[in-house]
Amino acid sequence: MKTTIKSISLIAIAILLISSCGQKKSADIPGISKELVDSASYAIGASLGSMVKQAEFGDLNMKELHKAIDDVMADKTLKVDMSLANDIITKFLTKKQESVNIINVEKGKKFLEENKAKEGVTELESGLQYKVLAEGNGNSPAPEDTIEVHYRGTLIDGTEFDSSYTRGETATLALNQFIPGWIEGVQKVSEGGKIELYIPAELAYGSQKMGVIEPGSTLIFEVELVSLRKAIIK
Numbered sequence: 001m002k003t004t005i006k007s008i009s010l011i012a013i014a015i016l017l018i019s020s021c022g023q024k025k026s027a028d029i030p031g032i033s034k035e036l037v038d039s040a041s042y043a044i045g046a047s048l049g050s051m052v053k054q055a056e057f058g059d060l061n062m063k064e065l066h067k068a069i070d071d072v073m074a075d076k077t078l079k080v081d082m083s084l085a086n087d088i089i090t091k092f093l094t095k096k097q098e099s100v101n102i103i104n105v106e107k108g109k110k111f112l113e114e115n116k117a118k119e120g121v122t123e124l125e126s127g128l129q130y131k132v133l134a135e136g137n138g139n140s141p142a143p144e145d146t147i148e149v150h151y152r153g154t155l156i157d158g159t160e161f162d163s164s165y166t167r168g169e170t171a172t173l174a175l176n177q178f179i180p181g182w183i184e185g186v187q188k189v190s191e192g193g194k195i196e197l198y199i200p201a202e203l204a205y206g207s208q209k210m211g212v213i214e215p216g217s218t219l220i221f222e223v224e225l226v227s228l229r230k231a232i233i234k
Contacts, residue, residue, distance in 0.1 A: 059096075101207045101216035108200055108218030111156045115198055122188075129198035130185050136225060138191025143176040143183050144231040150224040161212045170226055179204050182221065189225050197221040 153162040181199030189195040
């Protein structure tokens with residue numbers, strides 16, 4: 001969040017610098033053609049738009065946004081004290097994230113409530129649900145064991161956000177390095193087996209946003225336990 005605000009601030013500074021040059025006609029600035037000024041102007045606008053889009057501000061009043069730019073360019077009194085601008089942006093993003101989190105948690109609860117009634121699905125006391133897709137023929141891992149897995153992660157709407165199958169290589173890591181839902185769930189399958197995990201937000205990434213994973217998201221993982229290496233307990 002801080003990086004995004006800093007980036008937007010840098011673009012704002014760039015706009016101000018360009019606008020100060022724009023007080024003169026491009027023909028009055030040696031070596032700068034009208035075409036270059038137009039291209040730079042468009043590039044700055046595109047960069048600003050891209051940063052606003054990447055920050056996923058959403059629901060902005062574009063009329064107010066454009067007015068603010070016009071006011072800055074015209075040296076008018078601003079409706080917002082610039083010393084408070086970053087605080088206002090941060091507050092907006094925080095409130096938006098909280099709102100998205102609440103909505104997604106409720107969606108997840110509804111999904112899990114319906115899902116636990118499906119054949120083969122088991123719900124644990126923690127709220128984690130799982131379904132064994134294929135029985136293995138080896139040991140089941142403990143949290144400190146190193147596991148080699150193939151997996152696919154999706155949102156409850158089916159959107160895939162990660163897949164070792166797509167990358168064409170397995171992932172190897174100590175089980176206790178994964179999210180809580182994995183740590184608990186993968187212990188329910190043995191080596192060579194396959195399991196599907198239905199992980200509520202509090203056992204996944206909680207209120208954090210991780211790429212396409214929005215705050216409060218319930219996640220689904222299909223995990224194939226290829227092999228495991230027992231930890232050496234000293």
